Structure formats: structure tokens, C-alpha cells
Amino acid sequence: MSGAARSPASAGDQEKESGPCAARNRREWGAAHVEQREISRKGGETRMQNVAYYNGKIAPIEEMMVPMNDRACYFGDGVYDATCVVNHVPMALDEHIDRIYRSAGLIEIEIPMEKAEMKRILLDLVSRVEGDVHFLYWQITRGVGMRGHAYSSAGKKPSLWAFVRPSTMRDPYGAYTCITVEDKRFFYCNIKTINLLPAVMANEHAERAGCDEAIFHRGERVTECSHSNVHIIKDGVLKTAPCDELILPGITRAHILAICRREGIPVVEEPFTLREMMEADEVFFSSSSALTSRVVKIDGRPVGGKDEATFARIRDAYQLEMKRECGLL
Secondary structure, eight states: OOSSOOOOOOOOSOOOOOSHHHHHHHHHHHHOOOOOOOOEEETTEEEBSOEEEETTEEEOGGGOOOOTTBHHHHHOOEEEEEEEEETTEETTHHHHHHHHHHHHHHTTOOOSSOHHHHHHHHHHHHHTBOSSEEEEEEEEESOBOSSOSSGGGGOSSOEEEEEEEEOOOOOTTOEEEEEEEEOOOOSOTTSOBSOOHHHHHHHHHHHHTTOSEEEEEETTEEEEESSSEEEEEETTEEEEOOSSTTSOOOHHHHHHHHHHHHHTOOEEESOEEHHHHHTOSEEEEEETTTEEEEEEEETTEEOOOSOHHHHHHHHHHHHHHHHHHTTOO
């Protein structure tokens, strides 16, 4: 933005593109000018404290400039994904890349690069930063053009934004508290769009209440959290909301379900109610940064605490899986 706006796997089979526009867009993205400021030196290599990317330009987050007419600024017209990076390995990167392509397709954005090229760009950004634990974020917007609601105002090609910055991960052995918030979002929750105002407001309410997360519900049905999925354990069974238009199909959620099946823990993907959640043996939320976070209090009332053994099997198996992926074992 002129002035102040800053940048906020198998990748599956590579998606096919055709036509001169797709070929031109791939060339433009691949040949874009790259600039980098040296921030520090580590082991003889140039490393940055953080790094941002916008359509081929690279700079520290604080210095990255993006066009005011990028449709992210006016309409939130785009999709994003994000993951934690441990030991310079982005967790489940292929799956996150698959998801952003799926999200983009659902809002009719054709990403002008193959998945392998996106992965290369993201891994290059990760390699540029110093430290051991980072947050990797990237988004695709419909493009840059004078403000107009129709897609035809979006310019010639979508925009790719990304950044990597130092981060921390939640303590998987911690005890967390939540509030409940009526879910007033629209019916595109299965798409990871950059329209996050309801989630931002819910998370702010949780923070004001001294809590760690906000759990959404539509009437009596529990959906998900402001930036994670939520699950319950009852009588040794993991219960989680189904993947419909009311929740995001979380990558960590999918790994948890696979772990449960390997461990012989029954899984039920069905809606559950506020009452079921409050009476569950265990409650926990999950995301790429939250991992598996056990909830001990909701709206000021104690919850769970009755089947820590089952929760621990899931938590420990996921920890082991994560450590193996990032080369810590």
C-alpha cells in the first residue's frame, strides 16, 4: 500500500493450467524482482528476523509495501492458510497448500502457479529467517484493480502475500479456558477466507474475559472456535463436528482423527450441543499452533477432567508425529 498497509504439499497432483494468460502469469511470478535487506548473520549465512513476500518482492514485514487497490483492502476478497514452522520445517505444508487451492477454487480464484512453485516460494522464505519456531502465513487475493465489486475489476492476475515471523506454540500440557459466543458468521466457514471480523471480535471478547479461546455455537449446536476446531471425549469416544459449511476442515483435526483410528479410539463426526460439551469427560481445541489444547473451564464453569488418559494418548501421539516431521527425533 502506498504508505502504511503491510503484509498482515504432496502438494497433491499439480493442478493443470492452460492458455497464454496462465503461462504469462507463471513467468511473471517466477521472474519477479526480489530484494532483501541483511538483518543478521548466523553460521555465515544471511538470515532475517522476519520476512514478507508480495508478488515476488521480498523485504522485512515492517517495510513491505502493497498496492492500495489490492482487493484484500476493500473486500477481504481472498483466502489464506498458515502453519507453524519448527526447526525450519513447516508443519503439514503439503496439506496446507492443498487446502488453499481448494479454498481458492471455491471462491473462483485460479491461482496462477502450480503447487510445487508455491511450495518452493514458501520454503525459500522459511530458509531466510533466524530462530527455531516461526509462524508461516500466506494468502491469495483476487488481484489489484480500481474498487469495484465485480470480478472484472480485479486486474489481470491474483496476488500472493506471505510472511514468516518468530512465534511460540501453546504448551500441549497446559490447561486452557474458553468462553462461548453465538456464531453469527455466514455459511462459508468451510472456506479459509480472509474475512475474519467475527473471529477477531470473538477472540477479543475471550481475551477481555481472561480466556484463551472463544467457542462458537449456532443455537445449541457447537461449531468451532475463533481460530481452531473443538472436540469432546465422552465414554472413550472422540466426538467432533462434521466437515460441513459451518466449520473449517482443520489440518490438525484431520491428523487427530487419523491418530484416533490408529490408536483404536472410536471417532464420531456428528454435531454436538453446548450441554454435551459442558458434560463431556474432556474438551480440547486444536490447530496448527494450538496443537491439542485441553480445556478445563468454559464460561467460568469447570469442564472435563474425567478422562485424561484418552486425551493424553491423542496429545502424545500428535507430539510424536510432529517431532518426527520436523526432524527432532
